[in-house]
Structures are given as structure tokens and as C-alpha cells.
Amino acid sequence: MSALWNGLSALTQDIVMTLLLLLPALIVGGIVLRGFAPWPLVRAILWRFRVASALFVLLIAISVGMGIGLLAQERGLRHGTAQAADKFDLIVSAPGSEISVMMAAVFLQPTDMPLLDGETYAEVAGHESVSIAAPLAFGDSYGTAPVIGTTAAFARHLAEDRIEGRMWETPHEALVGTLVPLAIGDEFTPAHGHGDAAEEHAHDGAHLEVVGRLAASGTPWDRAILLPVETIWEVHGLGNGHAPERADQLGPPFDAAYFPGTPAIVVRSEALWANYALRSAFTRDRETMAFFPGTVLAQLYRVLGDIRQIMSLMALVTQMLVASAVLLGLFILSRLFHRQIALLRALGAPARFVFAVVWSFGAALLLTGSALGLLTGVGAASLLSKLVTARTDVLVTAPLGWSELHVLAGFVSATLLLSLVPAAFILRQPVVPSLRA
Amino acid sequence: MGRLIKGLLTKGLALSISDLRVSAPRGRVLLSIPALEVPAGALVGIEGPSGAGKSTLLYALAGLLEAEGHIRWGAEDLLSLGAEKRARFRARSIGMIFQDFLLFEELNAGDNAALSALFRPRCDRAALRAQAAERLAFLGLGGDISNRPVSSFSGGERQRVAIARAMASEAPVLLADEPTASLDRAAADRLIDDLVTLARASGTTLIVVSHDTALISRMDRVLTIRDGGLAGDRKAAA
Incomplete structure (x- = not known):
């Protein structure tokens, strides 16, 4: 297995790794949504709670953007400085x-x-x-x-x-x-x-x-x-x-x-x-x-590497905190549309359909926030690169790399899995009190 | 009527209740009905003071409450089914109408009326949407109106959308909880006409909880619920 993996090209490994990280989300999505078309309801709920939804998306986008921007920028800076020292053996x-x-x-x-x-x-x-x-x-x-x-x-x-x-x-x-x-x-x-x-x-x-x-x-x-x-x-x-x-x-x-x-x-x-x-x-x-300037830079990178790990950890913790806040928000929002959920149950909607509606609502927030976060991260890294280049003349470019995509894929999968929790919680709510509320 | 709404000739289901007992979580008995028979296609009104157990009976008939005893719709003993089978039974056999309509305000009338198409098997969806459109048209909400969001509708129009939703799947049983309570008199009268006309035309078994004497008077039979028990059973005054 290890030999097979090592035999793959770096690009193939990155693609496979991204897919593997996304796989839990794809499997869960496929199982939850199989046979249903909840989008009109999800759109309706998103529109009804558009301010709260936009706020959640913004929070996710900022946290994801921060993580991606930091990773891309750090790599760009390392690459730029290494390139600058390349001619100085x-x-x-x-x-x-x-x-x-x-x-x-x-x-x-x-x-x-x-x-x-x-x-x-x-x-x-x-x-x-x-x-x-x-x-x-x-x-x-x-x-x-x-x-x-x-x-x-x-x-x-x-x-x-x-x-x-x-x-x-x-x-x-x-x-x-x-x-x-x-x-x-x-x-x-x-x-x-x-x-x-x-x-x-x-x-x-x-x-x-x-x-x-x-x-x-x-x-x-x-x-x-x-x-x-x-x-x-x-x-x-x-x-x-x-x-x-x-x-x-x-x-x-x-x-x-x-x-x-x-x-x-x-x-x-x-x-x-x-x-x-x-x-x-x-x-x-x-x-x-x-x-060798390259060796001195490598020593610097080692020191910065620790800082990078701390920053990455902080970014990850921030993302998880925001994701937790979003999930908590899902619990709260679900209390707001509990009558609609009860109505669906009263009309005979299977539990899995109701589950799919609530999960899709959370997934829509998380996916939109992540996509916007990706753009925000790329934009922020690009802006920072221009600033650093202008100030130091070291050409720093921070294009989106596979490591950022891996972080994003992991984040998406983890949060989509976590979104199962509020969806399951809502199913446990009694129907009749909600209909009478 | 058959010309107006093709395929509306739904045969209602008969109701048979025996030893029905609904209790609160702490054991207090909310509703106790030893026996009750309703023939298929009957229009039944349920009246009684507030808190007597009318709505409890209605929700129990829909299989939305845990209860002891037997509620048989046709040959199906609802209380013997698990939650998911009850949901499937409701989707197939029971339409529900509520006092405050319970529509998705962000959807148009057509999408609200065809709401259950979203969780029906793919092969049933187009037919259900077509039936919903026919019901809406019969209720005066066809054509372009059905594409308007229900948030722009009056109370009477909203309740008619709710009726179309309840009847879109050709359910043989229609349960209505205070369907005219949120409407002014004129809108309520029109709604009563529509509801009764549709139910009779389709042969649907209609059970309505209401304080509205105009609605109750249009039923074949009126049950009175008091203190969680059946206190009266009479034919409605014509």
C-alpha cells in the first residue's frame, strides 16, 4: 500500500488526498439526500433567516479565509525568500x-x-x-x-x-x-x-x-x-x-x-x-x-516553522470554534422553524426527509461559507503578497496550494459530519406541541 | 364537479375507535373514548369547550400522539404502526388543515400546495404537482396566482392553499383544526363552501374541529367532546 502510494505522482497524491478528505462528506451527503429534493424548502428557510444565515456564512468565510490565507502566505514568503537567496551559493x-x-x-x-x-x-x-x-x-x-x-x-x-x-x-x-x-x-x-x-x-x-x-x-x-x-x-x-x-x-x-x-x-x-x-x-x-544563505534561511524557517504550526493550530481552533458556533446557531435557528418541521412530519414526511432538510440547511451555510472563505483566503494572501513584495522587493506569490485545499476539505468534511447532530436533535422534538404553538 | 376536478373521486376511509386513551406524560388522562364509528365519506364536526380534548382527538386520529387502544382507518390500525409507518400512512391517506395555515411563506402557492411532492418517490412527483395545480385552480388560485408567494395572499387565500395542499395527494381522510378561526366571516363562509364541496365531491372523510357554528352546521354529524370524553353525538342541524 505504502509502495503504491509512493509510486503515485505528487499531483495524484494531492488529488487523492483531497478526495479522501472529502469522502466522508460526500458519503454522508449521498446517504442523507438519497431520493429527496429538499432544495425548495432549504432555499425558503435560508431566505426566511437570511440575516442570521448571512452572518453565519460571513463568520465561516472569515475563519476559513484566515486559515487559508495564513498557510498560503507563509508558503509564499518561504518560497520567495528561498528564491531570492538562490543566486548566493x-x-x-x-x-x-x-x-x-x-x-x-x-x-x-x-x-x-x-x-x-x-x-x-x-x-x-x-x-x-x-x-x-x-x-x-x-x-x-x-x-x-x-x-x-x-x-x-x-x-x-x-x-x-x-x-x-x-x-x-x-x-x-x-x-x-x-x-x-x-x-x-x-x-x-x-x-x-x-x-x-x-x-x-x-x-x-x-x-x-x-x-x-x-x-x-x-x-x-x-x-x-x-x-x-x-x-x-x-x-x-x-x-x-x-x-x-x-x-x-x-x-x-x-x-x-x-x-x-x-x-x-x-x-x-x-x-x-x-x-x-x-x-x-x-x-x-x-x-x-x-x-550558505540557504542554510541560514532554513534555520529561520525552522524557527518560523514552529510559529507556523502555532498559527495553523490557532487558525484550526478558530475554524472549529466558528463551526461550533454555527452548529449552535443551527440548534437555535431550528427552534425558530420548528413549526415548519412539525408541519412536514404532520404531512407525512419521512424522518429522513426532515433530517435532510435541516442537514442541508447547515450544509448550505457551511459550503457557502467555505467557498467564500477560499476566495477570501486567496484574496487576502494575494493582497498580503503584494504588500510584502512592495515593502521588501522579495517577489512573494501565494497561489492556492494543495495544503490549503486539504485543510478546507478536512474542515468541510468535519463540519458536515458535525451537522448531523443538530439535524438528529430536531427529529427528537415532539410534533404536536410545535403544531399548536 | 367531476368535470372541474378530474380524478377527484377519492373514496374515503371509515374510522373505528375502540378503547382510545391519550395520557399526559405524568399520567393524567387527556382523552378517553371507548368506542366511535365513522363511516367512510362522512363529514364530522367536533365541538366542545377549549381544553376539552378536541384537538387531542384530531392529532391522535392523525397518529401524531402516542395513545393506547385502537384507531382503525379502514383496515389499518394506526396505533400499531411505528412512527415511520404512521408517517407513510399520513402521507398516503390523511390531509391536514390548521388554524393558522402553516404555509411556507417564501414559497409560491403552487409549491406550497405540492409540498408533499418533495418527499414522495420521484415517479409520483409530477402527478402530485398536477393534482395540486388542479385543486388550486378549483379553489380560484390557478394560473399566474399560483406562482405568487403566499406572503402576498389574504388569510382566506392562504387557507385555500392549505386545503389544496391537504387534498393534492387525494388523501381519503381530511382532518381540519379550526380552519376558519383566523378568517373574517366572508372568507370563512367561502372557505366552508369550498371545503364541504370538495369533500363531498371526492367522497373524503372529513373531520373538523371548530367553534364555528356555520361550519359545524354543514357537517353530517357533530361530536361533542367535554373533559376528555365523548359527551354528545348528534346529527347536525340543517
Whole structure:
């Protein structure tokens, strides 16, 4: 059985799981409704108690929407951040907080960081397994766009060689991310610093021209302006990393004696195993720290995973509380239409028909609320994703996933089964007192 | 009449009661009738003071109350049947009319009259709807009127919908509990005419609980219930 299950594709497993979760509801529905057509009465009862019914549907929709929205959003956030870190195999920096370095290098959050010197950079770049060793230089901005100094090789790697226009060829040329409001051919002067603290005229002598636009990556780098790292160093009066006789050179190798320092080096090697060797080689007490951003994110997800479980549990508890409130409401509403129920019994309706009417009434509320909750959850997750993307530039998309559908299917089945209780309770009500009421 | 309502020639069921005893949950006897015979197709009125047990008798005759003894409709001993068999018997053989109509206000007249089609076997539903439409038409509520929600109807019209509902399934027995009590005199008179005419035309056994002398006077026979017992049994004054 286990082998058969494992042999199914993931999609098939998800479909089967959804159907299995819905199966109790389908079986109960089939048994309860078999041979009857109670819909006109259910519609009539829904219309008679339309305000209360709408309120119940709203409650269910909100609780289901919250659960689905939270699940979808959490997954979208995880996927988006993982995707943002995808191009950063290994980062070497001065010892400190891996999270701070990751936030600065991957998510471009401004942070003060100690610098690595030229000899360290040369050692990293000269390692036989390294194919790209890109120094990063932060600290400048243009409007809301951070200006980052790096190498052409890393820019190409970041955009997967999808560059509209061309790569920079001089220190006065720049590439822009897809969200930067500059066109190819535009000129600009970067400011020193970020946001309100930015000094607009600190680099007045630096006139840069946009010569290329990087393809969208769904990362904060889409809002960044990339320059040759030499340009950043130059405008800060730190030289350009090359000896005077090679002052026109752009990109590595750099001269260790003239290297101004870099807060982080993004390292890429062609072989996966080499990354582990490099991490080991450059993890040294008080000298350097090497880490995989993906691993740091995974650690974060583990911490967030606990929170996620708590949130999921809270959402589930909320849903069950709302479902209980709805069932309680069914008891109360059923007291309001007890005369109609008694009438049906007096006219000779079988108990199962009366049962079907009451159960269908509850099922209609639960199914409508769940369907609206699904839409609400998808809408809320989409809205939240847009907000998070706008605030962080991490492309977060939270499409409806199978796990949300499984939760919904489980909720629908559980509540439809629970709806049998008030329906059975109503059948026990005596007929004649209700007719005489 | 037969021309007006095709297929209305329902043969009523005779009623035979013996040793009927209905008790309250704490044991107080609400109704005790040692013997009573009603021939098929008879129109019977039940009168008596409030709380005497008239409605209790009516609901017992419908099999809606637990009781001791025997209530035989034709050959069927109602009290020997379980709840579901009684319900099936009611659906097949007993139509009921109530003082305050008990209609589904959100449904139109046609759907109310054909209410029992919802729980009938699929093969019976179309015929029952057609019969309900015929009854409504006879009662002056045919055509477009039958498509109007009953919430827009007068009291008299509502009660006529209730009569159509009770007679749609060609039940041989019709039980009515104060059918004119919620109506003004003119509406009550018209309803009495309709009810009596339909019952006589179809041969239905009609048993009516009422304080309305105009209605009681149209019955073949009048039973008086007092203190839970049968205190009188007379022919109605013409």
C-alpha cells in the first residue's frame, strides 16, 4: 500500500488526498439526500433567516479565509525568500551575524559591517574551486534604489545573462534592476547613504550612464543599481582596487595592496561539493566567516516553522470554534422553524426527509461559507503578497496550494459530519406541541 | 364537479375507535373514548369547550400522539404502526388543515400546495404537482396566482392553499383544526363552501374541529367532546 502510494505522482497524491478528505462528506451527503429534493424548502428557510444565515456564512468565510490565507502566505514568503537567496551559493564575510550579512548581501538591507581585506579576497578569488568571487560594495543610493558595486561576472550570474542593452565597459556605466525607474541612456549621480540620511550631493562629480537593464529576478536586486565595484571605491576616494599601472582595469583580479576592503564576497563554484570545501576553508576564528544563505534561511524557517504550526493550530481552533458556533446557531435557528418541521412530519414526511432538510440547511451555510472563505483566503494572501513584495522587493506569490485545499476539505468534511447532530436533535422534538404553538 | 376536478373521486376511509386513551406524560388522562364509528365519506364536526380534548382527538386520529387502544382507518390500525409507518400512512391517506395555515411563506402557492411532492418517490412527483395545480385552480388560485408567494395572499387565500395542499395527494381522510378561526366571516363562509364541496365531491372523510357554528352546521354529524370524553353525538342541524 505504502509502495503504491509512493509510486503515485505528487499531483495524484494531492488529488487523492483531497478526495479522501472529502469522502466522508460526500458519503454522508449521498446517504442523507438519497431520493429527496429538499432544495425548495432549504432555499425558503435560508431566505426566511437570511440575516442570521448571512452572518453565519460571513463568520465561516472569515475563519476559513484566515486559515487559508495564513498557510498560503507563509508558503509564499518561504518560497520567495528561498528564491531570492538562490543566486548566493556561499558568502564570505568578517565574523559576525550570518543573518545580518545575509540581510545585507541578499536582501540589500543597509547594515554596518566590518570589511575583509585584499589578501583575504585574493585568497578566496584564487581558490581553485572558485569560479566567481564578487566583492560587494554598499552604502550609496539613487532615490529608493540601493547602488551596489560588484563585478560583471556576478551581474551576469544574477541576471542569468539576460541583460537588455549591454554590460558596463567603463567605470562610468551602470546596470539597473528591472524595477529601477531609469531607462537605458539615462544619467544619474548616486547619493551617499540611504533614505532620509542620504547625502544627495556627496558624489556630485560622479555622472553615471545606464547601459543595461537586468532581467527580473524577483529579488530586492530588481530595485538595485549595479556599478563596477571600482566606481564605488573611487567615488569614496578609496582608489579602485588596482595598482596604478592597471588603473583602467575593471573587475578581478584586484591588487591586494590597493584593495579598499569589502563587507562580503559572493562566492560561486561550479561543483556543489566544492561549496562545502570552501565553507570549511574560509570559516576561521576571528578572520572570516563563510556560510550558505540557504542554510541560514532554513534555520529561520525552522524557527518560523514552529510559529507556523502555532498559527495553523490557532487558525484550526478558530475554524472549529466558528463551526461550533454555527452548529449552535443551527440548534437555535431550528427552534425558530420548528413549526415548519412539525408541519412536514404532520404531512407525512419521512424522518429522513426532515433530517435532510435541516442537514442541508447547515450544509448550505457551511459550503457557502467555505467557498467564500477560499476566495477570501486567496484574496487576502494575494493582497498580503503584494504588500510584502512592495515593502521588501522579495517577489512573494501565494497561489492556492494543495495544503490549503486539504485543510478546507478536512474542515468541510468535519463540519458536515458535525451537522448531523443538530439535524438528529430536531427529529427528537415532539410534533404536536410545535403544531399548536 | 367531476368535470372541474378530474380524478377527484377519492373514496374515503371509515374510522373505528375502540378503547382510545391519550395520557399526559405524568399520567393524567387527556382523552378517553371507548368506542366511535365513522363511516367512510362522512363529514364530522367536533365541538366542545377549549381544553376539552378536541384537538387531542384530531392529532391522535392523525397518529401524531402516542395513545393506547385502537384507531382503525379502514383496515389499518394506526396505533400499531411505528412512527415511520404512521408517517407513510399520513402521507398516503390523511390531509391536514390548521388554524393558522402553516404555509411556507417564501414559497409560491403552487409549491406550497405540492409540498408533499418533495418527499414522495420521484415517479409520483409530477402527478402530485398536477393534482395540486388542479385543486388550486378549483379553489380560484390557478394560473399566474399560483406562482405568487403566499406572503402576498389574504388569510382566506392562504387557507385555500392549505386545503389544496391537504387534498393534492387525494388523501381519503381530511382532518381540519379550526380552519376558519383566523378568517373574517366572508372568507370563512367561502372557505366552508369550498371545503364541504370538495369533500363531498371526492367522497373524503372529513373531520373538523371548530367553534364555528356555520361550519359545524354543514357537517353530517357533530361530536361533542367535554373533559376528555365523548359527551354528545348528534346529527347536525340543517
